[in-house]
Amino acid sequence: MRNNHLGTAPGSKFERWGPLLTIAGALLLWEGCSRTDLITSTFFPAPSTIFAVIMGLLLDGQIATHAGVTLARVLAGFTLGGGAGLILGLAMGASPRLHAQIDPLVALVHPTPKIAALPLILVIFGIGEAPKLVLAALGAFFPILISTVAGVQQIPPTYFEVARSYGAGPLNLFRRVVWPGSLPFLFTGARLAINVALVLTIAAELVVGQSGLGQRTWFAWQTMRIPEVYAWLAVTSVAGATLSFLLGGLAKICMPWEHIRAVKRR
């Protein structure tokens, strides 16, 4: 059984509630400092103030509208870019020749911060939905591509031999070996990718457009409504956490063997 340095066993009360206590403590400290103007409440409004603003935005439907818009953009970009990365990644994983052909290009392009391409993308794709989609897709493409290639390549050759020895053809090799064998890597890539897609979508919204969490945050700042800036930030981080959480749930469903292994490791 794993023990941390405090010697508390996993699943103990402390381990379960500890993190919440930390968060609650930090919020309380912030509240106190802000109320007493120990920190400037104009720039650091009290959590209770921010919470009130969030409730207001929630009740008049703004959060649902703009979170919906942003999440739709993120998912569209993720699907488009991730799908392309997945297909190319599987092909590159399967074919060493294709890998040798394309990998240098990937190594060159991937490290460039995609956000730097935004002006260029705006010139090419105008200022509608297209540039946001392209930017998010571009961001999702590389993490998925790279993790898919790694996922396919790390499958021990024995599994291919086993499958071939029982007469598996290309389709069955893919279905029964390549796909499940690379799935854990794929999900790791997907979690990175969806986060990058979210960051880039928000960034694009800050600059162009009339809707979305990024645009709302920017607008609140422009009109100097600082508590609202915090409110939208909080909503954005909840949106990101939700996406990550959903992917984690999906991973559990798709890879029951990994899930069981993770539980066993605890």
Next chain:
Amino acid sequence: MRFECQELCKSFDSSHSEISALDRVSFAADDHEFVSIVGPSGCGKTTLLKLIAGLIEPTAGRVQMSNGALRGRPRSAFVFQDHGLFPWMTVLDNVAFGLEMQGVAQGERLERARAFVERVGLGQFADHYPHQLSTGMQQRVGIVRAFVTEPPLLLMDEPFGALDPQTRRVLQGELLRLWGEHRNLVVFVTHDIDEAVRLSDRVLVMTGRPGSICDTIDIPLERPRDLASREPAEVSEIKWRIWKQLEREVRASLAIAR
């Protein structure tokens, strides 16, 4: 079903040089025969099995298969040295894999797989994943995965390699029992002389790398065999003979002078 290896050679290209793993291996094996292969580590036993299975191609020579009236390559099943169970499939799905590849319908293949899983005492673990089993249990799954396809040719690469002597003994018994029912042609690689002699009709001894066959010994034991019975004196004689050959080859391959 019978097959014949004719002057099989296999070399591998490594970054520096060419490594010759097998050098002109010739032998034949007949229907219903249980043949064991012993030899020093690295002499090409696994390579030989893979050549017979058609998983890799020989550099020279060939494997001649004859399968009665059937055309094409006869089906063979391979039990891998490290069992090779798919970590993403349950025990039952792993065992049913061969049947799945043959296109047997899901209901039927699971039923047949379950019967075999139960035969080796793993019924309770049918829905577990391989990493939830002990090494010995995994080996058993690896073996029944091959048996369930009822292959005319069964190739086993040190299937009991990682086991303690007691478990090993029990599983040898289980293997003989299973084989007694199916009587397929088995080629069985092992490091264990005792195991080779107790299980097989014939033992082939290989030289160190590049491997070739330096001796063939018929085992004059009755079938069905009882592993628990005391062995006749002639068997000790045979074991001694194999041991002397092997010792020479192992010493040579480790470059240790006597």
